[in-house]
Amino acid sequence: MNVEYINPFLSSLVNVLSTMANTKIVPGQPRVKKDEVAQGDVSGLIGMVGPTMKGSFSVSFDESLAIEIMFRMLGEKPAGINADVTDMVGEITNMVTGGAKRILGEKGYEFSMATPIVVSGKNHTITHKCDGPTILMPFNSDFGKVHIEVSFDK
Amino acid sequence: MNVEYINPFLSSLVNVLSTMANTKIVPGQPRVKKDEVAQGDVSGLIGMVGPTMKGSFSVSFDESLAIEIMFRMLGEKPAGINADVTDMVGEITNMVTGGAKRILGEKGYEFSMATPIVVSGKNHTITHKCDGPTILMPFNSDFGKVHIEVSFDK
Numbered sequence: 001m002n003v004e005y006i007n008p009f010l011s012s013l014v015n016v017l018s019t020m021a022n023t024k025i026v027p028g029q030p031r032v033k034k035d036e037v038a039q040g041d042v043s044g045l046i047g048m049v050g051p052t053m054k055g056s057f058s059v060s061f062d063e064s065l066a067i068e069i070m071f072r073m074l075g076e077k078p079a080g081i082n083a084d085v086t087d088m089v090g091e092i093t094n095m096v097t098g099g100a101k102r103i104l105g106e107k108g109y110e111f112s113m114a115t116p117i118v119v120s121g122k123n124h125t126i127t128h129k130c131d132g133p134t135i136l137m138p139f140n141s142d143f144g145k146v147h148i149e150v151s152f153d154k
Numbered sequence: 155m156n157v158e159y160i161n162p163f164l165s166s167l168v169n170v171l172s173t174m175a176n177t178k179i180v181p182g183q184p185r186v187k188k189d190e191v192a193q194g195d196v197s198g199l200i201g202m203v204g205p206t207m208k209g210s211f212s213v214s215f216d217e218s219l220a221i222e223i224m225f226r227m228l229g230e231k232p233a234g235i236n237a238d239v240t241d242m243v244g245e246i247t248n249m250v251t252g253g254a255k256r257i258l259g260e261k262g263y264e265f266s267m268a269t270p271i272v273v274s275g276k277n278h279t280i281t282h283k284c285d286g287p288t289i290l291m292p293f294n295s296d297f298g299k300v301h302i303e304v305s306f307d308k
Contacts, residue, residue, distance in 0.1 A: 086281045120278065129241070153269060
């Protein structure tokens with residue numbers, strides 16, 4: 001696994017948030033996650049299984065950003081993370097992974113997606129338990145932070 | 155998806171904790187998860203993809219129980235959830251899903267497992283975003299609670 005795998009997820013997230021929610025996010029520096037702890041308030045996770053690779057993807061939002069995206073996509077502004085927000089985060093997770101899957105498939109990296117899982121809880125952390133390294137990509141926006149993590153077994 | 159899918163995960167978890175950590179857990183009533191919120195402090199999650207089905211599994215521990223299992227398996231008793239505990243939870247997630255996969259495979263339900271993901275954070279909640287219902291199975295023990303959730307698309 002190397003940093004090139006992260007780019008399809010990166011561009012897919014930027015694209016989904018821009019087209020679906022008119023929200024601009026600014027990529028930071030991608031890096032191999034070592035002892036670093038990256039926190040989020042609501043995260044979408046998905047497993048990926050291919051003939052020669054398997055792995056996992058996560059996208060973690062600050063609550064403030066998730067709620068702003070909710071407002072921009074659906075016109076609702078809930079007081080906190082509720083079932084509508086977790087539905088939206090699950091949908092974003094599916095769309096981002098689906099977009100990355102298409103790009104990686106064209107490069108010969110084929111995989112199928114499991115169904116997404118959404119975690120909510122203030123300042124939770126995620127660890128991808130993969131043989132390969134986890135690549136972390138942080139983003140900033142006017143409404144809070146979001147980061148993605150990708151890990152493949154090879 | 156019906157309750158029969160949960161049984162292989164149930165027996166696999168009971169078996170793994172009993173043989174690996176000499177820890178007895180007592181199953182409660184399995185049920186379809188609706189508006190209910192089930193919290194955990196450390197959870198292992200895994201995606202599953204088969205030719206005709208896909209889904210996700212999670213197992214969520216109270217911190218006290220996770221640390222007791224750690225102590226019984228490895229002789230260490232950390233003050234809180236650290237990298238060793240998340241490693242152990244990832245490993246338990248793999249073993250439980252692997253055990254259930256064998257049993258379900260014999261019944262004709264084939265799937266491949268993605269790599270596990272571990273979430274830590276006090277009182278987080280998990281939502282499986284699947285077309286099918288989520289089955290929730292709670293357990294009690296002398297050291298705290300654990301519950302599993304399973305969801306398949308069909």
